[in-house]
Amino acid sequence: MREPTVVAADAADYFQTYSVVGVLAVVGVLFVAVAFSANRLLRPVVPTPEKLLTYECGVDPVGEGWAHTQVRYYVYAFLYVIFAVDSIFLFPWATVFAAPGYGATTLVEMFVFLGFLAVGLLYAYKKGVLAWT
Amino acid sequence: MNDVLDVALRLVAVFVCFLVLPLVVGQTEHKVMAHMQGRLGPMYAGGFHGWAQLVADGVKFAQKEDVVPENADRRIFQLAPAVALLPYLLVLLAIPIGPSEGAVGQVVDAGVFFVLAVMGVGVLGSLMAGWASANKFSLLGGLRTAAQLLAYELPMLLAAASVAMAAGTVSLPGILNAFAWWWVPWQIVGALVFFTAGLAELQRPPFDMPVADSEIIFGAYTEYTGLRFALFLLAEYAGIVVLCGLTTVLFLGGWHGPFGGDGLGWVWTLLKTAVLAFVVIWLRVSYPRLREDQLQKLAWTTLVPLALAQIALTGIVKVAIQ
Numbered sequence: 001m002r003e004p005t006v007v008a009a010d011a012a013d014y015f016q017t018y019s020v021v022g023v024l025a026v027v028g029v030l031f032v033a034v035a036f037s038a039n040r041l042l043r044p045v046v047p048t049p050e051k052l053l054t055y056e057c058g059v060d061p062v063g064e065g066w067a068h069t070q071v072r073y074y075v076y077a078f079l080y081v082i083f084a085v086d087s088i089f090l091f092p093w094a095t096v097f098a099a100p101g102y103g104a105t106t107l108v109e110m111f112v113f114l115g116f117l118a119v120g121l122l123y124a125y126k127k128g129v130l131a132w133t
Numbered sequence: 134m135n136d137v138l139d140v141a142l143r144l145v146a147v148f149v150c151f152l153v154l155p156l157v158v159g160q161t162e163h164k165v166m167a168h169m170q171g172r173l174g175p176m177y178a179g180g181f182h183g184w185a186q187l188v189a190d191g192v193k194f195a196q197k198e199d200v201v202p203e204n205a206d207r208r209i210f211q212l213a214p215a216v217a218l219l220p221y222l223l224v225l226l227a228i229p230i231g232p233s234e235g236a237v238g239q240v241v242d243a244g245v246f247f248v249l250a251v252m253g254v255g256v257l258g259s260l261m262a263g264w265a266s267a268n269k270f271s272l273l274g275g276l277r278t279a280a281q282l283l284a285y286e287l288p289m290l291l292a293a294a295s296v297a298m299a300a301g302t303v304s305l306p307g308i309l310n311a312f313a314w315w316w317v318p319w320q321i322v323g324a325l326v327f328f329t330a331g332l333a334e335l336q337r338p339p340f341d342m343p344v345a346d347s348e349i350i351f352g353a354y355t356e357y358t359g360l361r362f363a364l365f366l367l368a369e370y371a372g373i374v375v376l377c378g379l380t381t382v383l384f385l386g387g388w389h390g391p392f393g394g395d396g397l398g399w400v401w402t403l404l405k406t407a408v409l410a411f412v413v414i415w416l417r418v419s420y421p422r423l424r425e426d427q428l429q430k431l432a433w434t435t436l437v438p439l440a441l442a443q444i445a446l447t448g449i450v451k452v453a454i455q
C-alpha cells in the first residue's frame with residue numbers, strides 16, 4: 001500500500017511528462033504549418049491539365065488509381081496482430097520477472113510463453129503461409 | 134517560471150537536433166556514397182566540399198511548385214508528409230544523450246514502449262500518401278510499406294523487450310544506468326535484429342522494396358514534389374538518426390565509454406550514433422535490394438526466431454545472476 005502523497009506525486013510527474021510531449025507535438029505542427037505557409041508565398045502556381053495528370057511511366061494512366069491488386073499480405077497481417085498483442089505483454093512482465101521472489105517460476109512461465117509463440121510460428125511455416133505463393 | 138524556461142530550452146534543443154542531425158547524415162551520405170563509388174559528390178555549394186548542398190536543396194524545394202494530382206484525395210495527400218515526419222521529432226525527446234538528468238529532453242517512464250509506439254505512427258504517413266495519390270504504383274508502394282512494417286515491427290519489439298528484461302525497466306535512462314559492458318556480447322543478437330528491423334522500417338536499402346524505382350517509380354512518394362517531398366526525405370533521415378540513437382542507447386551503452394567519465398558522456402552517444410549512421414549508408418552502397426517475398430521471409434523465418442532465442446537467453450542469464 002503506497003502513501004497517497006506518493007501516488008499524487010507520481011500522477012503529477014506522469015502528466016508533466018506527457019504535457020511536455022504534447023507541447024513538442026504542437027511545436028512540430030507549428031513547424032509544418034509555418035513551412036507550408038512560407039511555401040505558399042514562395043512558390044509559383046501554374047497548373048496545366050498535363051501536370052495534374054497521374055504519373056504512371058509517362059504514358060496516360062489507364063483506369064482509376066484504386067485498381068484491383070492481389071493482396072498477398074493479409075495472412076502476414078493476421079500473424080502480426082496475434083504476435084504483436086502477445087509481445088506487448090512482455091514489457092510489463094520484463095520489469096518484474098527477475099524481482100526477488102519470482103526467479104525460476106517466471107523463467108518457466110517465459111518458456112511456456114515462448115513455446116506458444118514458437119509453435120504458432122512453426123504451424124504457420126508448415127502451412128506454407130510464410131512463403132510466397 | 135524557471136520550470137517553464139527549462140522546458141522551453143529543452144524543446145528548442147530537441148527541435149534544433151531534429152533539424153540539424155538529419156542534414157548532417159544526409160550530407161555524409163552524399164559524400165560517403167560518392168567516395169565509395171569513386172566520385173566526388175557535391176563540391177560547389179558553400180565552397181568547402183559542397184557542405185551547403187542540402188541547404189541549397191532546401192531553398193529549391195521551398196520555392197518549387199506544389200502539384201496535387203487532380204484525382205488525388207487532396208487533404209490526405211497534403212497531410213501525409215507531416216504524419217510521416219512528426220513522430221520522429223517526438224521520439225527524439227525521449228532519447229538520453231548523457232548521464233545526468235539534464236541530458237535528455239524529457240524522461241518518459243514508459244521509455245522503450247513510448248518510443249516504439251510513436252515510431253510506428255510514422256508509417257501511416259506513407260500509407261496515407263500511397264492511398265491518396267490515385268496512382269497504382271503509389272498504392273502498391275503504400276501496401277508494401279505496410280506489409281514491411283507488419284513484418285519487421287515484431288522482431289524489433291521482441292529485441293527491445295529483451296533489453297527491458299535485462300535492465301528490469303522500460304525507461305531509457307534506467308536502462309543506461311543498469312548497463313554494464315558485458316551486455317554488448319550478451320545482447321548482440323538482439324542488437325543485430327533490432328538494427329536490421331529498424332532499417333527495414335525506414336525502407337532503407339537493402340530493404341527499399343516499397344520505393345523500388347525500377348518497378349514502381351518511387352512507391353508512395355511518386356506524386357510528390359516540392360516541400361512535401363522534402364518533408365518525406367527529411368523523415369527518412371530523421372528516422373536514421375532516431376534508429377541509430379535508439380540502437381546506441383538500448384544495445385551499445387549510450388553514454389558509457391571506456392574513458393572520459395560522465396562529463397564526456399554525450400560525446401560517446403553521438404560518436405556511436407554517427408558510426409551506426411555510417412553503417413546505414415555503407416549498407417546502402419554495398420547491398421542489392423531484396424525481393425518482396427525475400428523481405429517477408431527474412432523477417433518471419435530468421436529475425437523473429439532469433440529475437441525469441443535472444444529473449445530466452447536474456448531470461449536464463451538474468452535469473453542465473455540474481
